[in-house]
């Protein structure tokens with residue numbers, strides 16, 4: 001056996017070992033660590049199938065019928081499809097059934113035609129390679145768009161590097177084979193006859209694709225943790241802490257550039273009675289209903305947060321106190337006109353309104369909004385009161 005061949009065989013063994021190790025790594029991520037279970041299992045399966053394809057391809061010289069070699073290419077294609085599915089799960093993207101079923105049909109047709117002896121193994125291989133490129137191009141587009149939605153273009157590009165390299169490698173293999181070398185001495189994919197450079201590239205790519213997949217999973221985890229730290233679980237609105245950070249930022253902008261804004265502090269009326277009459281989960285439903293109504297009544301650019309319990313807070317960008325009062329009245333009206341449960345009366349809400357210019361700092365702004373809310377409750381509830389109005393709450 002010449003040295004090139006024995007080096008290639010050794011490198012192939014390294015590749016198989018690597019993919020098996022990554023498979024185990026993904027299973028550990030999915031099972032004991034319980035991180036993105038569905039996608040991690042798919043990453044494990046993709047690696048496992050990749051290892052199997054390499055193993056079959058590796059055995060190809062012993063198999064003059066090329067049967068194993070064709071199966072290896074098809075398994076390889078399936079492993080790329082599963083890689084695509086893993087990423088879809090990770091990014092919570094729906095699977096386009098048309099796209100998916102057409103891939104399965106194409107693979108099955110190629111396989112059946114080959115078994116029936118209608119097409120040559122070379123044709124199956126070319127079909128498999130073209131499909132790998134199509135699958136990987138679709139994967140690359142999906143992955144980049146999903147990452148770019150959460151991170152900068154640079155980070156998204158780095159995490160997509162391995163996918164670009166795989167497409168380049170497969171495309172160059174296809175071109176190389178199509179124009180230069182006859183089969184079976186030069187298998188399309190990773191055979192022991194391949195130059196060791198290709199196999200070294202494969203080692204690098206296996207490591208790169210798995211580490212960037214781990215990086216993608218961790219980046220998803222960071223995005224999720226950031227979301228959980230800043231949002232209220234029940235309503236999905238900003239939580240108090242995140243709102244306060246935004247409020248401080250907006251207040252600093254107001255002080256520097258005099259960009260006006262107003263605050264609405266809102267509290268559902270007689271909420272304890274709702275809990276006592278209909279139960280706690282109905283109370284939760286009332287809170288979710290109110291959150292939705294609030295979102296609907298304000299602009300996309302405004303901030304809506306759950307301040308605690310049945311209390312909400314809204315930051316209206318570029319709105320004066322009188323404009324904020326009009327929006328608050330609209331909120332009161334919309335809530336009293338929509339049903340939140342079949343057997344219950346519509347909810348009512350009391351609102352305190354304040355403008356940034358009325359306070360010297362964010363804490364005082366919140367205090368003024370709270371005082372105005374207090375007054376709205378005292379005035380009989382289901383109404384909005386502007387800060388600075390006379391407090392008439394008698395205890």
Ligand SMILES: Nc1nc2c(ncn2[C@@H]2O[C@H](COP(=O)(O)OP(=O)(O)OP(=O)(O)O)[C@@H](O)[C@H]2O)c(=O)[nH]1
Pocket residue numbers: 267268269270271272273275279280281282283284287308309310377381
């Ligand atoms: N279902 C549910 N109830 C909550 C939640 N957070 C706070 N509460 C309840 O909300 C109720 C608030 O009651 P109060 O502060 O007395 O206010 P209220 O009954 O709305 O009366 P007014 O504000 O004066 O109109 C309490 O019973 C809390 O236990 C929650 O997340 N879900």
